[in-house]
Amino acid sequence: MALYNLDLSGNKMSFQPNLSLYTKIIVFLAAIFLCFAVTPFLPIGFDVKRIIYIIGAGLCCYVIYDFLFVVKVTMIFDKNTRKVYQKIPGIYTKTLMDFEEVRIVNDTSYGTLMYTIGAKNNRFVKNYPISDNFSDSKKGIRKQEEFEATILEPLLEFIR
Known part of the structure; x- marks a missing residue:
């Protein structure tokens, strides 16, 4: 998906959740x-x-x-190490959590739906966005369905 710059290659899956900015x-x-x-x-x-x-x-x-x-933040899911990374190119790569700790949360705190990931034991403390905000309009619902089909479903299969 061009909007998220999805790269699914072998044992790594990466995408940029904020490219719409x-x-x-x-x-x-x-x-x-x-x-x-x-x-x-x-x-x-x-x-x-x-x-x-x-x-x-x-x-x-x-x-x-x-x-x-x-905008340049990249979420990397690595099957070799079974970890999730957040990378800002040229600055740092931060280890967020293991695959076993990943929990996908539907965040609606600002009135629009956004998918985030957080650790199972403290998912309400620190969440990392993996999608854009989706509004309740027809365009927002279409963008949400496209995200779920092209990013979310392969992500869930990838981390299992």
């Missing part, structure tokens, strides 16, 4: 462009321009953080 990053990049390329030519006061530049700098920091630490 690329559209948000592109929108914010357009806003940053407007802040820094259009604002100097507008007939507004210097103080207003300074505020717009500060907003643009804040958006730059937010986009860099999202791009490096949120």
Whole structure:
């Protein structure tokens, strides 16, 4: 599935659960462009321009953080070691749990459905998202069914 960049090869299964945030990053990049390329030519006061530049700098920091630490996160399920890893390329790889501890949780804490994984003994303490948020609209339900068919079912078979 292109939206999650699924890679199922031999004894490893990996995917990126936050790839859908690329559209948000592109929108914010357009806003940053407007802040820094259009604002100097507008007939507004210097103080207003300074505020717009500060907003643009804040958006730059937010986009860099999202791009490096949120979108690039990869969940790796390794059959050789029977462990689940969370990898941020070039920074670190963190061992999350063993296959025996994995429990898939339907998280609806913010009003939309999201699939997360957590350890069986403390699944309400620390959960790691493995899907995007799914709304109750037709498009959200279709995206949820597609996720369940292409990611969730192979994942459940893979960790058993």
